[in-house]
Amino acid sequence: MDFDLSKPQKLLKQSARELLARECPPSRVRRALETPSDPELWQTIADQGWTGLSIAEEHGGLGTGLVELAVVMEEAGRVCMPGPFLPTMWAAAVLAQVGANEQLEKIAAGELKATVAIADGEEARFVMEAHDADLIVMVSGRPARRPTGVSPGGDPHDPRDSYDPGDPGDSRDWYDQGDSGDSRDPYDPGDPRDPHDSRDAAARDVPRPAGETPAHLITSGATVIRTPSMDETRKLSTVRYDGDLALRADISAATDLATVALCAEMVGGMQWVLDTTVEYAKTRQQFGKPIGAFQAVQHLCADMLLLTESARSATYYAAYERSPLAVSVAKAYCSDAYREVCNKGIQVHGGIGFTWEHDLQLYYKRAKASETLFGDATFHRERIATLVVDPAHVREFAEVAQ
Amino acid sequence: MDLELTASERQFRDDFRAWLQAHVPPPFHGDKSQQTDYLRAWQRTLYEGGWGGISWPKAYGGRGATLIEQSIFQEELALADAPHLLGTIGLSLVGPTIIAMGSEEQKSRYLQPILSGDEIWCQGFSEPNAGSDLAALGTKAHRDGDAFVVNGQKIWTSFAQIADWCLLLVRTDSEAPKHKGITCLLADMRAEGVSVRPLRMMSGDSGFNEVFFSNVRIPATQVLGKINEGWSTAIAALMNERANLGSGIQVLFRRNLNALIARSHKMRRNGRAASEDPIVRQKLAQSWLELEILRLNTNRALTSLSKSGVPGPEGSTQKLYWSEMNQRTQQTAQEILGPYGQLAELDDGMWAYSYLRARGNTIEAGTSEIQRNIIAERVLGLPKSY
Numbered sequence: 001m002d003f004d005l006s007k008p009q010k011l012l013k014q015s016a017r018e019l020l021a022r023e024c025p026p027s028r029v030r031r032a033l034e035t036p037s038d039p040e041l042w043q044t045i046a047d048q049g050w051t052g053l054s055i056a057e058e059h060g061g062l063g064t065g066l067v068e069l070a071v072v073m074e075e076a077g078r079v080c081m082p083g084p085f086l087p088t089m090w091a092a093a094v095l096a097q098v099g100a101n102e103q104l105e106k107i108a109a110g111e112l113k114a115t116v117a118i119a120d121g122e123e124a125r126f127v128m129e130a131h132d133a134d135l136i137v138m139v140s141g142r143p144a145r146r147p148t149g150v151s152p153g154g155d156p157h158d159p160r161d162s163y164d165p166g167d168p169g170d171s172r173d174w175y176d177q178g179d180s181g182d183s184r185d186p187y188d189p190g191d192p193r194d195p196h197d198s199r200d201a202a203a204r205d206v207p208r209p210a211g212e213t214p215a216h217l218i219t220s221g222a223t224v225i226r227t228p229s230m231d232e233t234r235k236l237s238t239v240r241y242d243g244d245l246a247l248r249a250d251i252s253a254a255t256d257l258a259t260v261a262l263c264a265e266m267v268g269g270m271q272w273v274l275d276t277t278v279e280y281a282k283t284r285q286q287f288g289k290p291i292g293a294f295q296a297v298q299h300l301c302a303d304m305l306l307l308t309e310s311a312r313s314a315t316y317y318a319a320y321e322r323s324p325l326a327v328s329v330a331k332a333y334c335s336d337a338y339r340e341v342c343n344k345g346i347q348v349h350g351g352i353g354f355t356w357e358h359d360l361q362l363y364y365k366r367a368k369a370s371e372t373l374f375g376d377a378t379f380h381r382e383r384i385a386t387l388v389v390d391p392a393h394v395r396e397f398a399e400v401a402q
Numbered sequence: 403m404d405l406e407l408t409a410s411e412r413q414f415r416d417d418f419r420a421w422l423q424a425h426v427p428p429p430f431h432g433d434k435s436q437q438t439d440y441l442r443a444w445q446r447t448l449y450e451g452g453w454g455g456i457s458w459p460k461a462y463g464g465r466g467a468t469l470i471e472q473s474i475f476q477e478e479l480a481l482a483d484a485p486h487l488l489g490t491i492g493l494s495l496v497g498p499t500i501i502a503m504g505s506e507e508q509k510s511r512y513l514q515p516i517l518s519g520d521e522i523w524c525q526g527f528s529e530p531n532a533g534s535d536l537a538a539l540g541t542k543a544h545r546d547g548d549a550f551v552v553n554g555q556k557i558w559t560s561f562a563q564i565a566d567w568c569l570l571l572v573r574t575d576s577e578a579p580k581h582k583g584i585t586c587l588l589a590d591m592r593a594e595g596v597s598v599r600p601l602r603m604m605s606g607d608s609g610f611n612e613v614f615f616s617n618v619r620i621p622a623t624q625v626l627g628k629i630n631e632g633w634s635t636a637i638a639a640l641m642n643e644r645a646n647l648g649s650g651i652q653v654l655f656r657r658n659l660n661a662l663i664a665r666s667h668k669m670r671r672n673g674r675a676a677s678e679d680p681i682v683r684q685k686l687a688q689s690w691l692e693l694e695i696l697r698l699n700t701n702r703a704l705t706s707l708s709k710s711g712v713p714g715p716e717g718s719t720q721k722l723y724w725s726e727m728n729q730r731t732q733q734t735a736q737e738i739l740g741p742y743g744q745l746a747e748l749d750d751g752m753w754a755y756s757y758l759r760a761r762g763n764t765i766e767a768g769t770s771e772i773q774r775n776i777i778a779e780r781v782l783g784l785p786k787s788y
């Protein structure tokens with residue numbers, strides 16, 4: 001057993017760190033707050049071959065494992081890298097699943113920025129970087145994030161809870177295709193735990209930037225409306241499309257892959273916040289000594305380390321194991337841990353920590369945005385409960401333990 | 403990164419698992435006074451089977467097992483529901499310290515009986531006025547001819563009521579700075595002037611003791627390491643203690659949580675099984691994932707220790723994590739079980755016991771506060787605090 005990065009993985013990490021320290025300093029992240037797109041940064045990423053990391057060699061990628069993607073994402077998270085890398089990797093996983101090889105090859109070559117839009121009726125919300133995407137993979141319906149079984153906590157009258165148990169990835173998990181946009185209450189807040197049930201922002205009368213049409217779509221004719229949000233280093237849009245949706249698939253395995261990549265990014269962010277905070281605690285003087293000499297401050301830092309390292313263990317295990325359970329363990333933990341690490345980090349910094357000037361704000365906002373992306377801790381804990389609390393699985397685990 | 407066991411690790415696991423199936427005795431149900439004999443016999447069985455002191459070098463009668471194999475060993479013992487190891491202090495703490503710092507005479511005298519379970523050890527470190535600040539210990543020893551004469555008191559001494567020997571820290575130079583005047587002695591618990599008083603915990607357990615030393619003569623040949631340099635001996639021993647916590651305990655926690663999940667299907671809440679209540683499900687899932695992460699953290703720490711070879715502050719992060727985790731999980735258990743969780747009759751009082759026992763977890767073997775200090779200073783490099 002060797003729970004450590006291999007030598008090539010460590011080299012990849014080191015080179016990613018050096019490159020991003022050089023090419024993606026805080027000034028560049030801040031520029032993303034003001035500008036819609038950073039083509040040079042994308043080109044830098046493409047030149048490294050990172051867009052092909054998780055794509056099979058037969059489609060022009062490097063065909064490495066998810067651990068390698070996680071390694072790069074950790075370093076991307078450390079610098080709070082803006083732009084469409086994460087949604088493009090998510091889209092690549094979906095495209096690989098549905099066999100859209102032509103687009104996959106373009107992504108591997110760094111020629112295509114892509115994203116995934118989960119449509120609820122004719123509209124998809126919280127679509128990452130859609131305004132900058134060459135390709136929007138529009139998927140109909142909401143994927144079941146509960147891999148098997150009926151949640152006993154559910155409402156018996158809710159059709160979403162009446163699907164048959166099936167294997168993870170079973171297409172029957174696409175159980176919500178009939179939920180059309182017209183019949184729903186636009187003010188229905190929806191299921192806040194479900195990243196793909198995004199009705200809470202529906203039809204509010206807020207001024208929006210004019211819609212624009214991306215260069216290419218799997219299903220052409222969509223409109224992209226930017227929805228400015230807390231973390232403008234990862235821009236969100238609403239995507240509208242009123243034609244038939246071509247792609248109906250269970251993308252939960254692809255979403256799990258992207259979730260692991262996100263967790264790794266969160267771990268990198270936690271590491272930056274921890275390093276920055278410890279450095280500050282060593283230099284900032286009060287009462288004639290560094291504040292890091294006070295136990296109250298030390299203990300906050302020690303807890304930050306424990307949260308960061310635990311998140312790292314869970315994330316790399318998920319990257320290695322790739323089971324729905326391992327993925328949900330990682331995301332449930334990282335969602336809470338990144339927020340907590342940022343909270344403690346800002347607490348140690350004091351007033352400077354919540355200014356616009358300090359870069360902590362970038363991470364604090366990214367932590368909050370990442371917390372809900374692909375399901376928050378509550379959502380993933382329910383997914384874990386389905387796997388480990390519900391009777392069939394309890395038996396299974398009892399047998400494993402024998 | 404390869405989380406599978408290697409062929410030789412798998413072989414080790416399979417061998418030990420098969421051996422355990424053939425040798426683990428039925429659970430002890432007899433008179434409490436005979437339990438020590440039962441446990442001694444179990445340790446002798448392990449020893450005779452070649453499974454005593456597996457971490458020790460082969461030259462000293464051990465098996466030279468890797469850290470990963472030691473972890474497998476602890477896991478398998480827990481999975482097989484094997485009796486606990488009476489000589490655990492000797493095996494995991496005293497033995498390795500004697501191997502590292504003892505004289506040849508000491509090695510040949512003390513090591514073999516530790517392995518066989520013929521001699522049980524305890525650890526005389528903490529005192530009423532030296533807990534977290536261990537170096538403030540005040541038990542005194544003065545030189546008298548070829549012996550040291552010891553006077554003072556130790557507390558929280560596990561296994562003292564049955565121990566034959568004690569790894570004892572005493573102050574031999576009161577003038578020196580507190581870390582510099584400490585000596586480590588190998589003390590005979592049967593010597594004249596040693597008396598033991600069990601401490602009863604709120605769980606009803608009497609695992610800890612007070613030990614009193616009144617003019618106890620200990621031959622100078624029984625100094626471990628150098629006179630007045632016992633602090634470094636103590637640190638080496640404590641590192642062994644913390645590095646050993648994690649692998650076995652994780653399996654015990656898993657069994658406890660599985661039992662809680664099974665119980666949650668039988669308990670009712672709001673007119674349905676507790677296991678169907680969304681809040682209960684959230685809490686069970688949180689306990690499950692925290693325990694899973696304990697397992698993963700343990701495996702990462704083992705990998706790191708295997709490569710560095712020296713137990714380091716990883717032990718502190720592990721200890722901090724599992725102790726606080728277990729308290730949260732036991733609170734979840736109490737919430738799910740309600741007043742039934744406090745009953746002596748439910749599952750033989752296991753839930754009440756686990757809850758009360760967990761309270762001590764963040765205090766014993768270094769409080770959470772001390773662990774955080776160690777992490778802050780030794781891992782993060784923050785300035786020393788007071």
